[in-house]
Amino acid sequence: MSGAAVPVGIEVAEHFQDANQQRHAAVFGMWLWLATELLLFSGLFLVAIVVRVMYPDAVTAVALHLKFWIGATNTAVLICSSLTMSAAIELSRLGWRRGMLACMLATASLGTLFLALKGYEYWRDYVEHMTPFFGFRPYVLSGDRATQLLVDDYFIITGLHGLHLTTGVSVLLGLAWIARRPSFLRHHQHRVEVFGLYWHFIDLIWISVFPILYLLNR
Amino acid sequence: MSPSDTALRDPLTPRPTLGRPDDYLHSEHTLRSWLLTHDHKRIGILYLLSITFFFIIGAIAAGLVRLSLIVPNGMIFSNDTYNRLFSIHGIVMVWFFLIPSIPNTFGNFLLPIMIGAKEVAFPRLNLLSWYIFMVASLFTLADVVIGGVDTGWTFYAPFSTTFSSAWVVPALIGVIVVGFSSILTGLNFVVTVHTMRAPGMTWFRMPIFVWTMYATSLIFLLATPVLTITMLLLLMERGFHIGVFNPAIGGDPVLFQHMFWFYSHPAVYIMVLPGMGVISEVVPAFAQRRLFGYRFVAYASIALATVTFLVWGHHMFVNGMSEYASIAFSIMSFVVAVPSAVKVYNWTATMYKGAIKLRTPMIFAMGYVGLFVVGGITGLYLATLGVDEHVHDTYFVVAHFHYIMVGGTSIAFLAGLHYWWPKFTGRMYPEPWGVVAALFIFIGFNATFFPQFILGYLGMPRRYHEYPPEFQILNVLSSVGATILGAGYLFPMIYLVWSLRFGDPAPANPWDAKGLEWTIASPPPEHNFARVPQVDFEPYDYSEREQRT
Amino acid sequence: MNLSQYPLLLWPPAASAIAQETDWLILAWTALALLLVAPVFVGMTWFAFHFRAGRNVHRGVREGRNHLLEVGWMVIPFVLTLIFFAWGARVFDEDWHPPAGATEIHAIGRQWMWKFQHPGGQSEINDLHVPLGQPIVISEISQDVIHSLYIPAMRIQMETLPDRYTRLWFKADRPGVYRMFCSEYCGTDHSKMDGELYVMKPADYEAWLAHAGTADSLAAEGKVLFSSYGCAGCHLPGATVRAPSLAGVYGNPVPMADGGTIVADDSYIRDKILDPDARKVAGYKQIMPSFKGQIPEDRLVPLIAYIKSLGAPNAEPNGEPTP
Numbered sequence A: 001m002s003g004a005a006v007p008v009g010i011e012v013a014e015h016f017q018d019a020n021q022q023r024h025a026a027v028f029g030m031w032l033w034l035a036t037e038l039l040l041f042s043g044l045f046l047v048a049i050v051v052r053v054m055y056p057d058a059v060t061a062v063a064l065h066l067k068f069w070i071g072a073t074n075t076a077v078l079i080c081s082s083l084t085m086s087a088a089i090e091l092s093r094l095g096w097r098r099g100m101l102a103c104m105l106a107t108a109s110l111g112t113l114f115l116a117l118k119g120y121e122y123w124r125d126y127v128e129h130m131t132p133f134f135g136f137r138p139y140v141l142s143g144d145r146a147t148q149l150l151v152d153d154y155f156i157i158t159g160l161h162g163l164h165l166t167t168g169v170s171v172l173l174g175l176a177w178i179a180r181r182p183s184f185l186r187h188h189q190h191r192v193e194v195f196g197l198y199w200h201f202i203d204l205i206w207i208s209v210f211p212i213l214y215l216l217n218r
Numbered sequence B: 001m002s003p004s005d006t007a008l009r010d011p012l013t014p015r016p017t018l019g020r021p022d023d024y025l026h027s028e029h030t031l032r033s034w035l036l037t038h039d040h041k042r043i044g045i046l047y048l049l050s051i052t053f054f055f056i057i058g059a060i061a062a063g064l065v066r067l068s069l070i071v072p073n074g075m076i077f078s079n080d081t082y083n084r085l086f087s088i089h090g091i092v093m094v095w096f097f098l099i100p101s102i103p104n105t106f107g108n109f110l111l112p113i114m115i116g117a118k119e120v121a122f123p124r125l126n127l128l129s130w131y132i133f134m135v136a137s138l139f140t141l142a143d144v145v146i147g148g149v150d151t152g153w154t155f156y157a158p159f160s161t162t163f164s165s166a167w168v169v170p171a172l173i174g175v176i177v178v179g180f181s182s183i184l185t186g187l188n189f190v191v192t193v194h195t196m197r198a199p200g201m202t203w204f205r206m207p208i209f210v211w212t213m214y215a216t217s218l219i220f221l222l223a224t225p226v227l228t229i230t231m232l233l234l235l236m237e238r239g240f241h242i243g244v245f246n247p248a249i250g251g252d253p254v255l256f257q258h259m260f261w262f263y264s265h266p267a268v269y270i271m272v273l274p275g276m277g278v279i280s281e282v283v284p285a286f287a288q289r290r291l292f293g294y295r296f297v298a299y300a301s302i303a304l305a306t307v308t309f310l311v312w313g314h315h316m317f318v319n320g321m322s323e324y325a326s327i328a329f330s331i332m333s334f335v336v337a338v339p340s341a342v343k344v345y346n347w348t349a350t351m352y353k354g355a356i357k358l359r360t361p362m363i364f365a366m367g368y369v370g371l372f373v374v375g376g377i378t379g380l381y382l383a384t385l386g387v388d389e390h391v392h393d394t395y396f397v398v399a400h401f402h403y404i405m406v407g408g409t410s411i412a413f414l415a416g417l418h419y420w421w422p423k424f425t426g427r428m429y430p431e432p433w434g435v436v437a438a439l440f441i442f443i444g445f446n447a448t449f450f451p452q453f454i455l456g457y458l459g460m461p462r463r464y465h466e467y468p469p470e471f472q473i474l475n476v477l478s479s480v481g482a483t484i485l486g487a488g489y490l491f492p493m494i495y496l497v498w499s500l501r502f503g504d505p506a507p508a509n510p511w512d513a514k515g516l517e518w519t520i521a522s523p524p525p526e527h528n529f530a531r532v533p534q535v536d537f538e539p540y541d542y543s544e545r546e547q548r549t
Numbered sequence C: 001m002n003l004s005q006y007p008l009l010l011w012p013p014a015a016s017a018i019a020q021e022t023d024w025l026i027l028a029w030t031a032l033a034l035l036l037v038a039p040v041f042v043g044m045t046w047f048a049f050h051f052r053a054g055r056n057v058h059r060g061v062r063e064g065r066n067h068l069l070e071v072g073w074m075v076i077p078f079v080l081t082l083i084f085f086a087w088g089a090r091v092f093d094e095d096w097h098p099p100a101g102a103t104e105i106h107a108i109g110r111q112w113m114w115k116f117q118h119p120g121g122q123s124e125i126n127d128l129h130v131p132l133g134q135p136i137v138i139s140e141i142s143q144d145v146i147h148s149l150y151i152p153a154m155r156i157q158m159e160t161l162p163d164r165y166t167r168l169w170f171k172a173d174r175p176g177v178y179r180m181f182c183s184e185y186c187g188t189d190h191s192k193m194d195g196e197l198y199v200m201k202p203a204d205y206e207a208w209l210a211h212a213g214t215a216d217s218l219a220a221e222g223k224v225l226f227s228s229y230g231c232a233g234c235h236l237p238g239a240t241v242r243a244p245s246l247a248g249v250y251g252n253p254v255p256m257a258d259g260g261t262i263v264a265d266d267s268y269i270r271d272k273i274l275d276p277d278a279r280k281v282a283g284y285k286q287i288m289p290s291f292k293g294q295i296p297e298d299r300l301v302p303l304i305a306y307i308k309s310l311g312a313p314n315a316e317p318n319g320e321p322t323p
């Protein structure tokens, strides 16, 4: 099985009339889910933007403490992962199982790299006393309560995003594990595509997080 | 069979079934086959059992609230106990009974059948949604009963984040999690309606019930994430002293109200739209007449689901919000009444020149319209700024929402339950008892909640454990009404269970009604349709009435 | 009148012109509502009887849709109800704008009591005495959670927020004793956070004031606090620190460091004392310390009253010279 193309398709579940209907339902369902997720995040973005409009000074003070370079690197990492994910989808369509698996693993490792960098950034935040919610640790910008709201918002947004990414990586690994079976693409090719939507979405969220939190008022 | 047959025969002789043994109820019998089922009908039944349980819990709390209010000096329960009781009542009734009631039971059972599908689009997700619901609701229930939450169902900050009991944290988690169950159900319904309709089932051939389910699902999808975020922020403030709402640590005290009502006002339409859907099925069936103004009613559902996002501020007229904002929210609330008015008038017109059979579902449906109208009009009173300044947070509001939620939606639920009971179970309920229950509920309901309008206008604030003595007589009246109402609810619980074994077997279409669900056996076979139906008829296609005098 | 003597009360007493107007508003509204729903109730009952199944009546109707009818019952009720939207908004607008020359009383809410402070420095707990025929503005603030001051006889209420002033006004025109409640749920003893409103003839009110009164007016009390909290050290002329003079600040626009101006009202001054960094005054270096957590709410009231008295040159209490 050296990279030879395998047949690609969908096994139609009992309650669907045909593969098209099933694919349509799966993709549409994922879009709706992502729409609710987007609403979830936009509430938090709104808080950040309101704070920015009302207390520009506070935002500047916080932005100076955020690790711009880690954020930027992470943006690049995620964009790369979206590329490898797209490649995986493309290869799955062609039935190149090996290549697809490789791309999926590459995507997962980029995701993990992101999480590792993010973890390091959190640790730096902790060291720099940028954790106002830890009562036992004095907070550097304690004079200004608007900064606190923004920092907290930062932690909630990035934490929630990290949670999504962690889920994404786990699901991706699980999917790769199942997809290692040769018959996978014949029956469940659409799962790769649907998952791809989710992955791009996580990427997209980060691409909004980065300017809203790191770039503005720097 | 006529009611008299039922009365004559021995009530305790089990009746045999008509349905073939391979229907969805009898295909498998193990507990496992229920708990791991992917069948939307079985999941609907699971929800039916769960929400009945939660209704009973909420009703016991309501009973105890009414018990306490018999005396003005609050000597029956302590102040904290009383506060916990109405919080349990509100939280359980809203999140664990009313919001999931019609969508998750009737919706699950009927929506796929009504559009000619074999299943919902994602059966496993559907089961997952039930499990999420059960875990979240039992967790919350344990929390509010054992621990005790004293914030009311609205969780207003900064009270909820500072002074209330610490048990509020698990309750918030429960409410967040149950939101995901709603989202998953809504998602499933929207995808099902979009992709699974049978050939020929165009949008304007769908029954209104499906339209309202669709509109409800849209609200689930759009509004629930806002609640999730709000509750998450509340948790952060409570747990980690992150100042969002509490001014003492840098937050804004009215921000919470904005965020909460941005979800919770649309949520009240989540509660009312499905009821309207049920009534739009029942009235044409028992009038044997096509639903008047079908398209307008369909559009009205979508209009409600849209405009509902623009009126949240009417809960906040007296919190110092700017005058112009208040005026804008007031007029939007008048606008949102228009689609409701359309529906009410159309139901009335549907009865004109019908051939009306006053069976239990129809009696409930007519009761629904009457009570909903009273609740709706008093909602407009509240939207009138000059009036709301006076009656905000009084029993007037309590009466308003009980008229809509209990007099409206819960009664629509009962109407639907009786209407589709033959379809769900393959058995007829005993007709005379249904009529008796409807009368008890109708009388008890008005006796309970009408006095509360007067109390509210007199100025009795809600969530009051002790009240001035001049309010006592009306309160006692209300408590007496609640007892009658409680008895009224008890009847269906008993006779419906009784009918499972002793009721007459139901034919496929006992009401001579239209709609795909009546074309298949009662109870339906496992996969609904042996062959996918071809739809070439309009909804509510009740033919000429002249012959049917 | 003593309300608790009424075993069964069906309509609340109305003690102001606006209260009476609200009553008319709701009665007229009810009349229209009955008109609008009559077709529904009468129609349903009559149809259920007249067109019951098995009865031989004429049932032939034109099928097809009657647009005129459908649009008609959408638009006509809506337009009619707008009358009440407008009327309600008018009453609300009136309640939003107190007339000039109203007496200002401060209300501080906290779990679970009210404290009222009269302009003359008298303060009372839970109960409130006011003169007949004189517009009263109640300026409210909370020390902890949200409360709401509710006076049914005036048909009015307003939430009492932490960290923010809200106000409500009324002009009582019937002497008597009326109930006041806290209508926003605030915890364990929410239902006991109530009191009585005594509407008195002006002469009686004066007598009451004299009886209850402390010698010092609010502003005079504030003047003492102004020195004891060290404000005077910076804000009086001759201080070594460069800080703005507070004379004439109240009620006038203040230029802000970030451009723009703010009219100095109660909230502004309160914010300035508690959180001076939030809004900086143009032309000064911000060195004022925050007094958050040091000055309790019921002392802020006299402080602000004092600063306010500096604003109006003629109202200087005790005839002392303006600093």
Ligand code: HEA
Pocket: B154, B268, B269, B271, B272, B314, B315, B333, B334, B336, B337, B338, B340, B341, B344, B372, B373, B374, B375, B376, B377, B378, B379, B380, B382, B383, B384, B388, B391, B392, B393, B397, B400, B401, B404, B405, B409, C036, C037, C040, C077, C078, C081
């Ligand atoms: C199912 C739930 C439900 C529904 C459908 C509604 C429907 C409406 N509600 Fe209600 N409401 C609640 C549940 C609901 N409400 C709850 C739970 C609260 C309290 C929350 C809390 O604080 O705990 C509340 C509180 C509430 C308030 C805040 C009161 C306060 O706290 O001060 C207001 C104010 O505007 C309001 C208005 C309305 C209006 C205008 C409608 C309209 O949609 C009604 C439209 C219906 C009709 C008008 C009737 C039919 C029409 C006719 C018969 C024809 C006549 C036609 C015209 C008049 C045009 N509601």
Ligand code: HEA
Pocket: B059, B060, B062, B063, B064, B065, B066, B067, B086, B087, B089, B090, B091, B093, B094, B097, B098, B151, B152, B153, B154, B398, B402, B405, B406, B410, B448, B462, B463, B464, B465, B482, B483, B485, B486, B487, B489
């Ligand atoms: C779906 C929603 C729903 C439903 C079905 C109900 C049903 C009922 N509700 Fe509920 N109610 C709410 C939603 C609902 N309610 C909400 C959201 C609130 C606001 C909560 C808050 O402020 O946070 C509220 C608040 C509320 C209050 C105000 C409490 C307060 O502000 O202090 C009252 C008071 O009468 C009340 C009464 C009732 C009654 C009598 C029923 C009846 O219909 C129930 C019928 C059942 C019975 C009447 C039981 C009969 C039993 C007995 C009489 C015996 C009692 C003794 C024992 C059990 C031992 N409700």
Ligand code: CUA
Pocket: C109, C110, C111, C112, C146, C147, C148, C182, C183, C184, C185, C186, C187, C190, C191, C193
């Ligand atoms: Cu204070 Cu309720």
Ligand SMILES: [Cu+2]
Pocket: B264, B265, B268, B311, B312, B314, B315
């Ligand atoms: Cu509302």
